[in-house]
Amino acid sequence: xxxxxxxxxxxxxxxxxxxxxxxxxxxxxxxxxxxxxxxxxxxxxxxxxxxxxxxxxxxxxxxxxxxxxxxxxxxxxxxxxxxxxxxxxxxxxxxxxxxxxxxxxxxxxxxxxxxxxxxxxxxxxxxxxxxxxxxxxxxxxxxxxxxxxxxxxxxxxxxxxxxxxxxxxxxxxxxxxxxxxxxxxxxxxxxxxxxxxxxxxxxxxxxxxxxxxxxxxxxxxxxxxxxxxxxxxxxxxxxxxxxxxxxxxxxxxxxxxxxxxxxxxxxxxxxxxxxxxxxxxxxxxxxxxxxxxxxxxxxxxxxxxxxxxxxxxxxxxxxxxxxxxxxxxxxxxxxxxxxxxxxxxxxxxxxxxxxxxxxxxxx
Ligand SMILES: Cc1cc2nc3c(=O)[nH]c(=O)nc-3n(C[C@H](O)[C@H](O)[C@H](O)COP(=O)(O)O)c2cc1C
Numbered sequence: 001x002x003x004x005x006x007x008x009x010x011x012x013x014x015x016x017x018x019x020x021x022x023x024x025x026x027x028x029x030x031x032x033x034x035x036x037x038x039x040x041x042x043x044x045x046x047x048x049x050x051x052x053x054x055x056x057x058x059x060x061x062x063x064x065x066x067x068x069x070x071x072x073x074x075x076x077x078x079x080x081x082x083x084x085x086x087x088x089x090x091x092x093x094x095x096x097x098x099x100x101x102x103x104x105x106x107x108x109x110x111x112x113x114x115x116x117x118x119x120x121x122x123x124x125x126x127x128x129x130x131x132x133x134x135x136x137x138x139x140x141x142x143x144x145x146x147x148x149x150x151x152x153x154x155x156x157x158x159x160x161x162x163x164x165x166x167x168x169x170x171x172x173x174x175x176x177x178x179x180x181x182x183x184x185x186x187x188x189x190x191x192x193x194x195x196x197x198x199x200x201x202x203x204x205x206x207x208x209x210x211x212x213x214x215x216x217x218x219x220x221x222x223x224x225x226x227x228x229x230x231x232x233x234x235x236x237x238x239x240x241x242x243x244x245x246x247x248x249x250x251x252x253x254x255x256x257x258x259x260x261x262x263x264x265x266x267x268x269x270x271x272x273x274x275x276x277x278x279x280x281x282x283x284x285x286x287x288x289x290x291x292x293x294x295x296x297x298x299x300x301x302x303x304x305x306x307x308x309x310x311x312x313x314x315x316x317x318x319x320x321x322x323x324x325x326x327x328x329x330x331x332x333x334x335x336x337x338x339x340x341x342x343x344x345x346x347x348x349x350x351x352x353x354x355x356x357x358x359x360x361x362x363x
Contacts, residue, residue, distance in 0.1 A: 001090075001177045002150070003114040004105075004158050015088040017114050018178060020055050021212045021262055028255050031055050031263030032277040033181070033214055034270055036092040036118070039304060043079045044294035049270050050087035051290055053277035055263075057087045061118045061132075064095035064104035079298065080111045092116040096130040096141065098148035105149045109158050114178070117145060122187040133187045146176045179212040181265055191268070194218060195226055204260035212262035219266040221281050221318030229258035271308075272316035281320035283312045285350055288324060289359050292346060295339075306333050306342065325349065 003017040024031040034041055034049045036058035046057040059078060066073040080086055091112045095101035105115045119142060121132025128134075135142050153160045184200040185193065195217035204213050218226040229252050256262055269276050273283040274291065291312065295305055310333055313325040323330075329349065336342040347358030 001114070001116040001180065002146070002160060003178050004109050004112060004153060004160060015086075015113050017056055017088060017090065020088060021179065024055065024263065025212075025256060028257050030254075030256060030261065031212075031214070033216075033263060033265035034058060035216055035265045035267035036060055036116070037267050037271065040271060040308070042298075042300055042304075043081060044291065044298040044300055045274070045308065046087045046089065047081065047085055047294045047298065048287065048291040049274045049277070050085065052275040052280075052287060054270070055088065056113070057089050058116065058265075059089060059091045061092045061094045061121060062104070063131075064093040064100040065097070067093070067104045067107065068100060074107070078108060078111075081298065084297070088113045090114040090116050092118050094118045094121065094126065094131045095145060096135065096138075098141075098145045101145045102149040102152035106152050106156055106158075109153060109156065115149065116181075117142065120183050127187070136187075143176065150176075175211065177211070179214065179262065180207070181214040181216050183216040185217060197227060200227075201260075208260035208262075213260065214263045214265045215261050216265040216267070219264045219276075220269040220316065221276065221320065222279050223281065224319060225254060225264065227254055227259055227261065228252075229254040269317045271311045272314065273318070274312065276316075276318075281318055282316050282322045283324060285324060285354050288312050288346065289350065292343065292359050302336070302339055302342070305339065306336060309333055309342070309346070324353070 021031055032054050034046060034054045034057045038060045041058055041060050046054075046059075050057060062077040063073070067077060078091065080089070089112050091105075091108045091114070093101055093104050093115060095104065095117060101115075101117060108115065117135070118126075118132050119135045121127075123132065126132035126134070130138065130141075150160045182200060182203055184196040184203075185191070186196075189196075195215075200215065207213060215227065252258070254261075264277075266276060273280060273287075275284055275287040280287070288309065291308065292305075300308075310330055313323060313330055313333075315321040315323045325333075332345070333342070336345065343359060350356065350358035
């Protein structure tokens with residue numbers, strides 16, 4: 001939704017999200033994003049997907065009110081790397097009060113590349129609290145939250161005025177948000193139902209000229225993206241994956257210039273295969289190793305690590321249904337009661353499957 005910079009604090013110029021959008025657009029390549037995922041998109045996972053081609057990472061949704069009031073919530077909800085790679089990170093908040101979002105955003109501003117407001121979570125508890133998808137019926141409230149947040153950040157000296165803030169301190173303020181992510185399903189559509197590409201097309205045709213748009217939903221494999229190009233590029237429209245191609249031009253790999261999209265965000269696809277955006281159709285062993293090494297440096301609770309490993313070792317969401325471990329091997333994962341035993345088991349499997357020494361050589 002919005003980027004944050006302050007010249008003297010900017011870790012590196014390239015972590016400014018609008019610069020990342022800009023660089024991708026100049027190269028006519030899609031920007032790749034790791035979706036906000038409650039429980040899962042923690043630092044070790046963000047570092048892993050960043051190594052494998054993700055440009056911009058989201059944190060899980062963080063409740064702004066609790067974040068503002070509770071040190072424990074701050075410590076457990078938001079972890080950054082103080083050494084080594086800090087992937088460009090957007091902090092997603094759940095909020096329904098302008099001052100809460102503004103305060104939480106100023107708290108994370110020194111440590112993040114941007115902030116995002118969750119307007120899509122369909123869960124009943126969230127909607128009952130006027131959070132997530134419930135905000136779609138509260139447009140004025142969303143506007144007020146964004147305005148107040150921008151004002152607070154600006155008052156604190158942060159650059160929040162769109163593209164010009166990358167170069168020019170005066171900035172530009174004719175848009176409220178820097179980009180949007182669209183998940184083309186309704187609040188009641190199950191994730192097993194394919195995304196509504198025709199609805200996406202209506203929105204992207206209208207807004208893509210003024211606003212970068214990311215598509216979230218059903219991005220499982222770069223070879224079978226849920227949209228495709230039409231030709232010529234100026235007349236680009238989005239068509240559904242299931243349509244038979246009408247000519248050879250429609251079979252080309254989509255690019256930003258042949259669609260109305262700036263990039264793709266993935267949740268379930270990356271969970272199963274963090275190397276998705278590096279072009280791998282299934283999770284490679286080395287990606288699992290990378291994740292485990294990141295976990296050793298940026299720890300996660302054992303149960304969560306096991307869950308990640310189960311996801312990465314099972315058949316993925318795309319057409320490639322190969323898996324690192326078979327069902328029986330995966331079933332064993334839940335028996336581990338400590339990290340050392342899990343690492344030993346995975347080391348054994350790595351050696352068995354690849355003939356290479358496992359993770360302990362890196363730790
Ligand atoms: C485990 C899990 C947790 C999620 N948590 C969040 C969240 O915190 N905030 C959010 O906006 N969306 C959340 N989502 C929704 C995803 O960001 C994404 O929009 C949705 O899963 C569709 O993308 P996919 O087809 O790539 O999974 C979550 C999805 C999953 C699977």
